[in-house]
Amino acid sequence: MPDFDNLYQSKRVSATEAMAQLHDGDFIIVPTGVGEPPALLTALSEQRRRFRDIKVAQILALRKYAYFDPETVEHVRHVALFYGPASRAGGQAGWVDFIPNYFGEIPGLIERHQIPADVVFSMASPMDEHGFFALSLGTDYTMAALAQARSIVLEVNPNVPFTHGQCHVHISRVSALVESSEPLLEVGLPVIGPVQQAIGKYVADMIGDGATLQIGYGAIPDAVVMQLVDKHDLGIHTEMVGDGILTLVNCGAVTNRKKNFLPGKMVATFALGSSRLYQFMHRNPMLEMHPVNFTNDPAIAGLNDNLITINASLQIDLLGQCGSESLGRLPYSGTGGQADFVRAANRSRGGKSFIVLPSTAKDDTISRIVPSLSNGTHVTTSKNDVDYVVTEFGVAQLRGKSAQQRARELIHIAHPNFREELRQAADKLG
Ligand code: COA
Numbered sequence: 001m002p003d004f005d006n007l008y009q010s011k012r013v014s015a016t017e018a019m020a021q022l023h024d025g026d027f028i029i030v031p032t033g034v035g036e037p038p039a040l041l042t043a044l045s046e047q048r049r050r051f052r053d054i055k056v057a058q059i060l061a062l063r064k065y066a067y068f069d070p071e072t073v074e075h076v077r078h079v080a081l082f083y084g085p086a087s088r089a090g091g092q093a094g095w096v097d098f099i100p101n102y103f104g105e106i107p108g109l110i111e112r113h114q115i116p117a118d119v120v121f122s123m124a125s126p127m128d129e130h131g132f133f134a135l136s137l138g139t140d141y142t143m144a145a146l147a148q149a150r151s152i153v154l155e156v157n158p159n160v161p162f163t164h165g166q167c168h169v170h171i172s173r174v175s176a177l178v179e180s181s182e183p184l185l186e187v188g189l190p191v192i193g194p195v196q197q198a199i200g201k202y203v204a205d206m207i208g209d210g211a212t213l214q215i216g217y218g219a220i221p222d223a224v225v226m227q228l229v230d231k232h233d234l235g236i237h238t239e240m241v242g243d244g245i246l247t248l249v250n251c252g253a254v255t256n257r258k259k260n261f262l263p264g265k266m267v268a269t270f271a272l273g274s275s276r277l278y279q280f281m282h283r284n285p286m287l288e289m290h291p292v293n294f295t296n297d298p299a300i301a302g303l304n305d306n307l308i309t310i311n312a313s314l315q316i317d318l319l320g321q322c323g324s325e326s327l328g329r330l331p332y333s334g335t336g337g338q339a340d341f342v343r344a345a346n347r348s349r350g351g352k353s354f355i356v357l358p359s360t361a362k363d364d365t366i367s368r369i370v371p372s373l374s375n376g377t378h379v380t381t382s383k384n385d386v387d388y389v390v391t392e393f394g395v396a397q398l399r400g401k402s403a404q405q406r407a408r409e410l411i412h413i414a415h416p417n418f419r420e421e422l423r424q425a426a427d428k429l430g
Contacts, residue, residue, distance in 0.1 A: 031138020037155030082334025104296025107144030165288030196223035216311035302347030329376025
């Protein structure tokens with residue numbers, strides 16, 4: 001048996017020393033959300049002025065490291081693949097870059113060198129006895145980047161779970177290792193008010209026992225999940241695994257038994273939740289973490305019969321075009337897997353895609369259902385793909401419906417204060 005421990009020790013460096021792996025002009029790939037390596041990104045921030053033109057690309061940047069600095073972007077610049085709390089303000093102000101994408105297609109962009117991947121900086125589990133680390137928190141596009149990268153730098157943290165699936169990298173491929181032990185970032189479940197509860201109930205009533213679920217990002221999808229605790233034999237094929245799904249597993253609603261594709265297994269590509277979730281993931285044979293071009297490929301996800309996808313939006317027009325990632329021209333988040341999974345549900349036998357949104361924003365002063373999307377809005381889900389839309393006032397079913405029928409369905413689920421003005425606007429639009 002090769003001596004992996006000696007190899008491990010030979011690659012161990014401090015976070016400061018690990019910056020020697022970088023060259024000017026490098027494009028660093030960092031995993032989604034909580035898979036971001038804090039010690040490495042802190043060291044990069046501290047040393048940023050000695051580099052030129054380094055880019056850090058990531059989905060959902062969570063922590064605002066010092067390199068998020070408009071004064072030093074010629075040294076290190078963030079490239080958002082989906083805006084998170086740390087990158088949103090810079091994106092709106094214009095000093096954080098943005099590459100539009102479908103989450104499921106990012107690995108393909110990396111393989112075709114359309115998104116460079118010179119270096120990978122990632123959190124990882126401790127090494128197992130065979131010399132493998134698990135990139136369990138953000139498997140996503142990082143696995144594709146590993147195959148291309150000149151240098152792979154891991155931040156090994158004992159709090160990172162070792163998971164099953166296709167999420168492993170061998171010590172022989174690793175260029176440098178940094179050890180850290182700080183607790184992982186935790187994200188709790190949102191507060192569920194009456195609006196979220198009403199939306200959740202409408203959706204729950206349309207989900208049968210034995211369905212397979214994808215749960216999107218945002219407060220409303222989580223609220224829906226919490227209303228599924230009385231279902232039976234649900235399955236999971238999703239991109240994000242969070243505490244909502246953990247709740248369904250713990251109460252026995254998720255068994256994965258009825259899945260026709262990968263029965264018995266739940267499948268995800270990144271994790272965002274509490275320490276309870278991360279502990280649940282550790283060596284759990286019920287869960288597989290896979291690259292995002294597997295989880296989100298509509299042709300693969302759609303192999304699950306009765307696939308139910310639940311995703312949130314910010315604004316929807318009377319044709320059903322969903323602006324889920326910007327407020328007018330101001331970027332807010334990204335496409336993520338929304339369009340991937342809406343298409344997957346459309347392919348799935350018995351599948352249904354739900355776009356869920358409160359009927360209004362800003363204390364009922366703004367209708368989220370509008371005649372036409374606000375100027376500059378980025379369209380996330382197209383009119384051709386969208387199917388069920390749910391607000392606290394009911395359900396609109398759009399696929400196969402004419403423009404006039406769609407307008408009627410959507411006005412019916414708008415807030416009563418805005419229905420008359422929407423009717424008049426719809427008349428004007430013909
Ligand atoms: N006009 C003006 N402001 C609006 C608005 C509108 N039409 N719609 C929402 N807002 C405001 C809200 O009031 C809120 O502001 P606040 O934080 O000051 O209260 C903010 O925008 C966010 O809206 P909210 O509905 O609370 O968003 P969320 O945190 O639940 O996230 C999405 C919802 C749509 C941003 C998120 O689900 C997303 O990014 N979706 C697209 C990608 C996706 O679904 N991927 C699948 C999984 S990755």
